[in-house]
Amino acid sequence: METVFKKTPVLTDAVMHYCPGCGHGIVHRLVAEAIDELGVANKAIAVVPVGCAVFAYRYFNIDSMEAAHGRAPAVATGIKRVNPDNVVFTYQGDGDLASIGTAEIVHAAHRGEKITTIFINNAIYGMTGGQMAPTTLVGQKTTTSPYGRDKEHCGSPIRIAEMLATIEGSAYIERVAVNSPGNIIKAKKAIKKAFETQLAGKGFSLVEVLSNCPTNWGMSPAESMKWLEENMIPYYPLGVKKEV
Amino acid sequence: MTNTKKQLMKGCEAIAEAAIQAGCRYFFGYPITPQNDIPEYMAAQMPKVGGTYLQAESEVAAINMVYGAAGAGARVMTSSSSPGISLKSEGISYVAGAELPCFIVNMMRGGPGLGSIQASQGDYFQATKGGGHGDYKMVVYAPSSVQEAVDLVQEAFDVADTYRIPVMMLADGIIGQMMEPVEFTKKSEGRKLPEKTWAATGWDREKSTRERAVINSLYIEHEELQELNDRLQARYKEIQEKEVKVELYNTEGAEYILCAYGTVARICKSAIALAAKKGIKVGLVRPITVWPFPTKQVHDAIAQKSVKGALVVEISAGQMLEDIKIAVNGEKPVDFLGKPGSIVPTAEEILNKIIELGR
Ligand SMILES: Cc1ncc(C[n+]2csc(CCOP(=O)(O)OP(=O)(O)O)c2C)c(N)n1
Ligand code: SF4
Numbered sequence: 001m002e003t004v005f006k007k008t009p010v011l012t013d014a015v016m017h018y019c020p021g022c023g024h025g026i027v028h029r030l031v032a033e034a035i036d037e038l039g040v041a042n043k044a045i046a047v048v049p050v051g052c053a054v055f056a057y058r059y060f061n062i063d064s065m066e067a068a069h070g071r072a073p074a075v076a077t078g079i080k081r082v083n084p085d086n087v088v089f090t091y092q093g094d095g096d097l098a099s100i101g102t103a104e105i106v107h108a109a110h111r112g113e114k115i116t117t118i119f120i121n122n123a124i125y126g127m128t129g130g131q132m133a134p135t136t137l138v139g140q141k142t143t144t145s146p147y148g149r150d151k152e153h154c155g156s157p158i159r160i161a162e163m164l165a166t167i168e169g170s171a172y173i174e175r176v177a178v179n180s181p182g183n184i185i186k187a188k189k190a191i192k193k194a195f196e197t198q199l200a201g202k203g204f205s206l207v208e209v210l211s212n213c214p215t216n217w218g219m220s221p222a223e224s225m226k227w228l229e230e231n232m233i234p235y236y237p238l239g240v241k242k243e244v
Numbered sequence: 245m246t247n248t249k250k251q252l253m254k255g256c257e258a259i260a261e262a263a264i265q266a267g268c269r270y271f272f273g274y275p276i277t278p279q280n281d282i283p284e285y286m287a288a289q290m291p292k293v294g295g296t297y298l299q300a301e302s303e304v305a306a307i308n309m310v311y312g313a314a315g316a317g318a319r320v321m322t323s324s325s326s327p328g329i330s331l332k333s334e335g336i337s338y339v340a341g342a343e344l345p346c347f348i349v350n351m352m353r354g355g356p357g358l359g360s361i362q363a364s365q366g367d368y369f370q371a372t373k374g375g376g377h378g379d380y381k382m383v384v385y386a387p388s389s390v391q392e393a394v395d396l397v398q399e400a401f402d403v404a405d406t407y408r409i410p411v412m413m414l415a416d417g418i419i420g421q422m423m424e425p426v427e428f429t430k431k432s433e434g435r436k437l438p439e440k441t442w443a444a445t446g447w448d449r450e451k452s453t454r455e456r457a458v459i460n461s462l463y464i465e466h467e468e469l470q471e472l473n474d475r476l477q478a479r480y481k482e483i484q485e486k487e488v489k490v491e492l493y494n495t496e497g498a499e500y501i502l503c504a505y506g507t508v509a510r511i512c513k514s515a516i517a518l519a520a521k522k523g524i525k526v527g528l529v530r531p532i533t534v535w536p537f538p539t540k541q542v543h544d545a546i547a548q549k550s551v552k553g554a555l556v557v558e559i560s561a562g563q564m565l566e567d568i569k570i571a572v573n574g575e576k577p578v579d580f581l582g583k584p585g586s587i588v589p590t591a592e593e594i595l596n597k598i599i600e601l602g603r
Contacts, residue, residue, distance in 0.1 A: 063444035078312025107301035
């Protein structure tokens with residue numbers, strides 16, 4: 001019998017702790033497959049965040065480091081400067097990257113650090129129980145924006161991919177989504193491209209992945225994918241934002 | 245520059261050179277007075293030895309770069325001054341929790357807040373009692389001359405590697421800015437350093453002989469966290485037994501014992517000479533490691549029969565004072581001279597205080 005699909009060995013056999021229908025699991029698979037297909041698992045280093053993906057070092061079957069909240073790009077910088085032949089990536093949520101870690105991500109891009117960032121934008125703080133993130137949409141209800149995000153009070157959602165694309169040192173920036181099989185295929189391509197950018201020594205690469213948080217959005221997985229498509233994609237347009 | 249001739253050097257530069265000679269090849273820092281001569285020296289010299297100097301966007305980023313580099317197995321350091329060390333404190337706790345070795349220099353300046361850029365000893369608590377969160381310790385060296393600082397640098401890196409812990413040099417800004425003749429002759433104390441088999445350098449599922457590396461301080465199950473803490477505490481105990489460094493100066497049969505570290509200890513020595521002229525026999529206990537603290541040596545020097553009392557001198561409101569009091573345990577009176585901020589006590593003031601104690 002022909003095998004048409006098998007789990008990549010770049011993921012361990014550990015059972016993932018993510019909620020049913022959460023996008024984190026999908027993105028883990030895409031990242032692991034990309035690393036596998038590029039044949040760089042033996043030199044890849046994952047730098048994982050504080051957020052729901054805090055245990056990602058249990059799942060990526062490669063050398064890994066856990067970073068303090070928001071500091072993954074600085075940790076990745078330290079690793080890459082010591083061993084430039086390593087393929088170093090950070091995997092970060094939107095609280096981690098777009099709030100507490102903005103200085104680190106902006107300056108990693110600004111230095112043209114030859115690392116790759118996988119940025120999971122799920123418009124909320126998942127791990128801490130559904131608080132407002134900088135990426136939370138205007139009007140979106142969270143535990144700390146119980147009346148819906150008010151633009152006058154706390155600003156508009158931040159578009160990280162567009163912002164980082166303006167920085168001279170960034171070499172490849174794309175926004176993708178994991179809400180449909182078609183978009184998942186595109187996401188995989190983008191992730192692979194980002195690693196290729198690093199391997200080519202071109203500079204900083206980042207893929208922003210629009211993802212869901214059914215648990216804290218208070219929706220079923222299917223509803224959450226629909227909500228992502230109808231609400232997030234219009235505000236966060238998909239596509240390549242920069243390629244050098 | 246690897247010649248061993250005596251040369252006149254600024255403290256900061258001498259420490260930086262000593263680090264390079266100790267094999268440090270990675271430096272991540274952020275400008276702050278009075279330690280800028282360290283990053284400036286590193287920026288000039290690291291490229292010449294194939295090393296990396298990188299100016300981080302903040303002290304927060306710098307210590308996290310150190311974490312990454314240390315986790316990748318490198319001999320790595322950072323330096324800063326008081327407000328910057330506060331920013332590094334979260335990262336230092338992570339370095340300690342992930343059991344990584346690194347070297348951190350704090351050229352203390354006056355505080356709290358933005359304080360002053362003059363010398364101070366206000367960060368003793370921060371360095372020896374924590375600073376960051378959780379039950380962690382650093383070995384903390386407090387040199388009192390440029391030469392001593394240089395001699396302690398190699399030791400600091402070796403101790404960090406031996407115990408997989410962060411090691412700090414706690415110097416006051418005077419040490420950093422002062423020019424003194426120094427020699428780079430001190431070689432490693434011949435410690436056998438463990439191999440860094442835990443470092444994250446890339447892992448081959450089929451060929452690697454080591455386990456997959458996970459550099460981490462997260463232990464979500466409380467039993468696992470307990471195991472980490474037990475491991476750390478056992479290491480700290482071993483350090484307390486083996487790594488204490490202290491200078492006892494003129495303490496035998498002294499009437500008064502001064503207790504001071506860093507530059508202040510040198511001023512105390514001048515006060516001791518002034519006191520001798522007046523026929524008062526004064527000794528000095530100078531902790532060189534302020535953690536592990538020389539509790540026993542302090543006790544034994546002060547509890548001697550001849551001693552009438554001890555005087556702790558600091559550029560602070562009295563921080564090491566607490567450790568001295570614990571060591572003396574009420575057996576003799578312990579007095580304090582010092583001011584928080586940046587006012588350095590003079591030898592005459594110290595002498596006058598000793599005379600006052602005698603009344
Ligand atoms: C310094 C610090 N501040 C706050 C926290 C608490 N905290 C843990 S995860 C998190 C946010 C996670 O949200 P996000 O980055 O969006 O990731 P997600 O869980 O949604 O994947 C916060 C605030 C922390 N661990 N450290
Ligand atoms: S809380 Fe949200 S982001 Fe976290 S695992 Fe559950 S669904 Fe995913």
